[in-house]
Amino acid sequence: MNFTHLLYNLSPTGIATVTLNRPEAHNAISAEMRHDFRALGDLLLTDTAIKVVIFTGAGDEAFSAGGDISHFEREWLTPDFRTHGHHLTEFFNLLEILEKPVLAAINGVASGAGLQLAMACDLRLASGQARFAFRENFINLIPGHGGTVRLVRLVGLAQAKELIFMGDTLSAEEAQKIGLVHRVMPRETLLAEAQVLAQKLLQRAPQSLGLVKRLLLTSSETDQTTALFLESLAQSVLIKTEDHQEGIRAFREKRKPRFTGR
Numbered sequence: 001m002n003f004t005h006l007l008y009n010l011s012p013t014g015i016a017t018v019t020l021n022r023p024e025a026h027n028a029i030s031a032e033m034r035h036d037f038r039a040l041g042d043l044l045l046t047d048t049a050i051k052v053v054i055f056t057g058a059g060d061e062a063f064s065a066g067g068d069i070s071h072f073e074r075e076w077l078t079p080d081f082r083t084h085g086h087h088l089t090e091f092f093n094l095l096e097i098l099e100k101p102v103l104a105a106i107n108g109v110a111s112g113a114g115l116q117l118a119m120a121c122d123l124r125l126a127s128g129q130a131r132f133a134f135r136e137n138f139i140n141l142i143p144g145h146g147g148t149v150r151l152v153r154l155v156g157l158a159q160a161k162e163l164i165f166m167g168d169t170l171s172a173e174e175a176q177k178i179g180l181v182h183r184v185m186p187r188e189t190l191l192a193e194a195q196v197l198a199q200k201l202l203q204r205a206p207q208s209l210g211l212v213k214r215l216l217l218t219s220s221e222t223d224q225t226t227a228l229f230l231e232s233l234a235q236s237v238l239i240k241t242e243d244h245q246e247g248i249r250a251f252r253e254k255r256k257p258r259f260t261g262r
Contacts, residue, residue: 066112
């Protein structure tokens, strides 16, 4: 599939690498990129060859600096602005519920909607040169597209307030310390490390990963009784799968399981 401002590559093993490709604009999310995201969302949902997804940014400076400033300079009607924003929100929501692991390899600046994209991913790896910020209040806006909700979930209310109120920029190490990113590594090894992690995920039972991803998200938003019921329901589905039987055989035979997603 051809995109305007995304580079897309699917490896033979099923790792889809998506590169935000506007390095001259610090990979800011343009109107064209928003259209690309909508098409990409359909592809991620329907292409069964895709097993793991990695997002990264082109160039050495930025993962994504956020929404292109020209987007906010338009004379928007309020309902139209909400509609345009809804499309990006839907894409981030899709990444969060997609029953496939989604990784962010954050190679540089991640701010605004760029940081929101990273937060919608399941695992965040950052180069030592990565920087993180929410600076929307400098243009009298707030983090949108689920940014406030996800930030509180990831780092807690107190940290979220400080990050958004102050608009300060965090280093990769500071972001890791508060739980905003999982791992920090040299820039030159970042994508390779993400690929290694993706390869490890390919060795896990895909249905199990997909369901536990949904359950972990749901458990943070629902009461314990409902969460326990959904957990039990998912377990009762998984125990009837071919991959469960393969996992048991592999355990008995002292070998690595060969999961097929069935």
